[in-house]
Amino acid sequence: MYVERKQLVAPGEILAEGKYVSGENTHREDEKIFSSRVGVVEVEGDRLGVVPVKGCYVPHVDDVVVGRIVDIGMSGWTVNIDAPYPALLPASETPLLGHRPSRQRVDISGMFEVGDLVVSKVLAFDRTRDPLLTAKGPGLGKVTAGRIIKVSSTKIPRLIGSKGSMISLIKKETDAHIMVGQNGTVLVSGKSPESENAAIQAIRMIEREAHTRGLTDRIQAMLRTKVKGEGVES
Amino acid sequence: MKVEEKPVELIDQNGLRIDGRRLDELRPIKMEVGVLDKANGSACIEQGKNKILAAVYGPREAHPKHIALPHRAVLRCRYHMAPFSTSERKSPAPSRREQELSKVIRESLEPAVLSEYYPRTTIDLFIEVLQSDGGSRCAGITAASLALADAGIPMRGLVAACAVGKIAGRVALDLFDTEDKQGEADLPVAIMPRSNVVTLIQMDGILTPEEFQTAFDMAVRTCHTIHEQQKAVLKQRYLSIKEEVEEKNDVEKKEK
Amino acid sequence: MSSTPQLPPLARLGQKTITDALALGRRLDDRGIHDFREIQLEIGLIEKACGSALIRLGKTKVLVGVKVEEGKPFPDTPNEGVLTVNAELVPLASPSFEPGPPNENAIELARVVDRGIRESKAIDLKSLCIEPGKKVLIVFVDVYVLDHDGNLIDASSIASLAALLDAKINEFAIENGEVIYKPELKPFPMQSQPVAMTLAKIDKTLIVDPSLDEEQVMSARLTVTSDSEGRICAMQKGGSGVFTVEEIKQGVALALSKAPEIRAKVVKAVRK
Numbered sequence: 001m002y003v004e005r006k007q008l009v010a011p012g013e014i015l016a017e018g019k020y021v022s023g024e025n026t027h028r029e030d031e032k033i034f035s036s037r038v039g040v041v042e043v044e045g046d047r048l049g050v051v052p053v054k055g056c057y058v059p060h061v062d063d064v065v066v067g068r069i070v071d072i073g074m075s076g077w078t079v080n081i082d083a084p085y086p087a088l089l090p091a092s093e094t095p096l097l098g099h100r101p102s103r104q105r106v107d108i109s110g111m112f113e114v115g116d117l118v119v120s121k122v123l124a125f126d127r128t129r130d131p132l133l134t135a136k137g138p139g140l141g142k143v144t145a146g147r148i149i150k151v152s153s154t155k156i157p158r159l160i161g162s163k164g165s166m167i168s169l170i171k172k173e174t175d176a177h178i179m180v181g182q183n184g185t186v187l188v189s190g191k192s193p194e195s196e197n198a199a200i201q202a203i204r205m206i207e208r209e210a211h212t213r214g215l216t217d218r219i220q221a222m223l224r225t226k227v228k229g230e231g232v233e234s
Numbered sequence: 235m236k237v238e239e240k241p242v243e244l245i246d247q248n249g250l251r252i253d254g255r256r257l258d259e260l261r262p263i264k265m266e267v268g269v270l271d272k273a274n275g276s277a278c279i280e281q282g283k284n285k286i287l288a289a290v291y292g293p294r295e296a297h298p299k300h301i302a303l304p305h306r307a308v309l310r311c312r313y314h315m316a317p318f319s320t321s322e323r324k325s326p327a328p329s330r331r332e333q334e335l336s337k338v339i340r341e342s343l344e345p346a347v348l349s350e351y352y353p354r355t356t357i358d359l360f361i362e363v364l365q366s367d368g369g370s371r372c373a374g375i376t377a378a379s380l381a382l383a384d385a386g387i388p389m390r391g392l393v394a395a396c397a398v399g400k401i402a403g404r405v406a407l408d409l410f411d412t413e414d415k416q417g418e419a420d421l422p423v424a425i426m427p428r429s430n431v432v433t434l435i436q437m438d439g440i441l442t443p444e445e446f447q448t449a450f451d452m453a454v455r456t457c458h459t460i461h462e463q464q465k466a467v468l469k470q471r472y473l474s475i476k477e478e479v480e481e482k483n484d485v486e487k488k489e490k
Numbered sequence: 491m492s493s494t495p496q497l498p499p500l501a502r503l504g505q506k507t508i509t510d511a512l513a514l515g516r517r518l519d520d521r522g523i524h525d526f527r528e529i530q531l532e533i534g535l536i537e538k539a540c541g542s543a544l545i546r547l548g549k550t551k552v553l554v555g556v557k558v559e560e561g562k563p564f565p566d567t568p569n570e571g572v573l574t575v576n577a578e579l580v581p582l583a584s585p586s587f588e589p590g591p592p593n594e595n596a597i598e599l600a601r602v603v604d605r606g607i608r609e610s611k612a613i614d615l616k617s618l619c620i621e622p623g624k625k626v627l628i629v630f631v632d633v634y635v636l637d638h639d640g641n642l643i644d645a646s647s648i649a650s651l652a653a654l655l656d657a658k659i660n661e662f663a664i665e666n667g668e669v670i671y672k673p674e675l676k677p678f679p680m681q682s683q684p685v686a687m688t689l690a691k692i693d694k695t696l697i698v699d700p701s702l703d704e705e706q707v708m709s710a711r712l713t714v715t716s717d718s719e720g721r722i723c724a725m726q727k728g729g730s731g732v733f734t735v736e737e738i739k740q741g742v743a744l745a746l747s748k749a750p751e752i753r754a755k756v757v758k759a760v761r762k
Contacts, residue, residue: 008472010465011383012391012428025388027348034428036348036388038468053472055386056274056293056352068501080499084293084355115502127353128304148504154386212476214483270637271549272584283537287636289582312581312589317632318539318555326578326632327591360582360589364553364634365536 023049057153066181093134146189153184158210173223275385283367288377292357311340342434368411391428423453498706531759541657545649549639561628571618575604577633584638605724606684606715640702647686687745714745
């Protein structure tokens, strides 16, 4: 192995040679494993991967995403989920209409309109077809309030944290409600503009510093000063 | 505006060129990534007086749909020069030269992009020459490579490019505009240094087989040097942030 | 043929966030409704051009290059040089810009900038005449939008002014019917300093310097270009919405009051 954990690498840099396994964002040629993107090396046993610093969102089944309705069709809606592919939300995958027998024709135009924001889950996606979404389920459906923050989807894992530790920290310190879409769209609604701004600042800081260590402590320190500070001023 | 230009000695008695460089010397290169806000990836390169901007949008939905390929992304490339980029104003409409360069530049980067990752999409690459002074296609390829990496597009490796020419009978590295106009040959080369493969090579002028050998070797060596700078620039932004915050952390820990 | 554009890519909720904040007199980036974003000007960066300027207006970036070359005058103005303004919305500046010849937005942008320069008589076109009826100097102002985050008109107008103030041309003289260019450079003959100010109307509020998101919520925009003496030399209403008579008067007054501070910024940047 030619690199160490957490080392920053560029595309084409050699990571290892020999009996290693090529993981995420790496590729293999002959006996060598190379990085495919700019990112940070992660090692799990003999499996080497790269956590990219930037990249587009690629849907995975069961991802919860926040998307924007861009078109209404005969049987459903086209949703922009900031992926390279348009997503389809069929009418049968919405709470109200999903209970009807499929033969019955229903006017779906009133449910979601173009420009609406919808939280949905990825039902299906593969290389040959566009992602299929569902809005049936707890927490899914139209979004009516909150501030929209767009973050690179590669930073979402760090924003959530291991077992949700980072996002819970932000929610606790700011008392804001935060909905994180795997596709990089985050919705923040706080009881006050200060609480919202504090949460947004934390999100931006994580986006910038995701590849560094000690981030959780710094976020906690920043939020405590900011929230306390605001409280004192008001 | 024209003030009469007299033909100048391309190489003086000390073996130095008009701009003071030796025959095997590269012009100073400055590279920067992430210079644009809207593009998914971007880079700016200054090489001598060349000022070139490269930007990437994608992978994104193919428009029109019929150009999409089922198993991989379509790479589209547009090389374009600003009207004020050359000594005489150039019409903004794409010339035949710009169309040819758009093609060879795309073909120089195709082998580097792991396009199988994103079937049925397009990756759009735009190169804008803001000021041109010889060797702009090579500087454009170097910048385009950075823009693709900056956008997070998976790549086999980066592509670096440079041109070697012949002036006053001598093989010389990285000709600028005047040298190119009065010179006897121009050989632009692009390689993917990680596997030492050539992705672009063109030549116009006259070179003997020996001159070609010398020129080609010089180009390949120089591309490797440029490649080192590319890797450093891509990592620099993140390394600076890392240093900045981790240092602060360590200092604060010590103070406690 | 001009057609109604596609819907803007900003979600309804995003639009609501902007309008709700404005109802409280606030903008999302904490600016006042009459405040410009931070302006940075880089002058003379394109040596091959006679004059050039790069403006950073918030995240919007526009590069303008001025080139002066010999050419024929128009038949109806044989004693005057020629001014021509062209704008390119190059595809790298925005996901919504496509390669191709200038579309209606690029053409409108170029013509509004042109009107400001031409009607204010900023350039003394008569001094650009070399041989009446035969040879004059043609001034090319090329506006190159590099990054679109709103208010391209003002950004282009400010950068064009800076590029023209930066421009230098060779002295010339006619000797024995021949044009001789001297090596000495003189500043390009500018008689006025036109500056465009665009106001966007969102609900009933007029805001200065709309960002891209704000442009997607606005119902209409009003651009007012003024010269160094505070006279109006060009106006343009854009968008499919309407302005009341009062709003037009309010807008004009606002634009005229803000122009001097922007003009001063340009002059200061060029002097450095």
